[in-house]
Amino acid sequence: MNNLQADMKMIPRQLSLSDKCFSVERNKSSYTKMRLRVENLPKKKVVKVLEAYGGRNIVWNSVKTKVSNKDIRVLSIDGVETSGIQLRGDCQKFMTGMNLQAFDIIDLDAYSVPYKLLRIIFEKKLKDVTIFFTFTQTLTGRLHRGMLKEIGYTQKMIEKVPELFFRNGFEKFKNYLAFRGVRKITYFFEKDEKTVFGMFKL
Numbered sequence: 001m002n003n004l005q006a007d008m009k010m011i012p013r014q015l016s017l018s019d020k021c022f023s024v025e026r027n028k029s030s031y032t033k034m035r036l037r038v039e040n041l042p043k044k045k046v047v048k049v050l051e052a053y054g055g056r057n058i059v060w061n062s063v064k065t066k067v068s069n070k071d072i073r074v075l076s077i078d079g080v081e082t083s084g085i086q087l088r089g090d091c092q093k094f095m096t097g098m099n100l101q102a103f104d105i106i107d108l109d110a111y112s113v114p115y116k117l118l119r120i121i122f123e124k125k126l127k128d129v130t131i132f133f134t135f136t137q138t139l140t141g142r143l144h145r146g147m148l149k150e151i152g153y154t155q156k157m158i159e160k161v162p163e164l165f166f167r168n169g170f171e172k173f174k175n176y177l178a179f180r181g182v183r184k185i186t187y188f189f190e191k192d193e194k195t196v197f198g199m200f201k202l
């Protein structure tokens, strides 16, 4: 047995996570994001949302047009100035110092894998908060080493054949959520399976 085979024997176990998953046509992402949010709003009249990647507020503006019986208050952060945001700057920096428990929803509509923000969220041990996320394994296919380490891959294993450990990114992401105590997620995946729109509750 060579070193790699020996390392492969040490691949960490998968934790189970129940999931409800739907496939979705490509190019329907705005509609899918809106639908996921409308169908999973908390049962409250006033809903406070922190949107880490606010962009042009397309998603939450479209949620508001579909939901008339709730008062949805969105605080948006974005690194780029747009008319729809209240806080301009790096969402990681803002969220590290914020009281995230003050929100009913935290929205992570990222262009890649929002691992660093999830780590901040999990470390704050929030309760009764709904998390929406967009997961995209970018063209390079890279996954955060920190996430891989949290689910049990060692630096040595990852360095040896990184491409191997970047495979099946969403399965690894689900395993990460399970390790962090998430028991159920609901998600839509685009047919190329590179982008997933999902949610879970803390």
Ligand SMILES: C[S@@+](CC[C@H](N)C(=O)[O-])C[C@H]1O[C@@H](n2cnc3c(N)ncnc32)[C@H](O)[C@@H]1O
Pocket: 052, 053, 054, 055, 056, 057, 058, 059, 060, 077, 078, 079, 080, 089, 090, 091, 092, 109, 110, 111
């Ligand atoms: C997919 S778009 C968000 C779209 C938005 N949810 C909407 O409904 O219009 C991702 C956004 O994340 C922003 N972004 C990327 N990295 C960021 C960071 N570290 N901090 C804050 N904003 C960031 C980009 O400027 C971009 O507007």
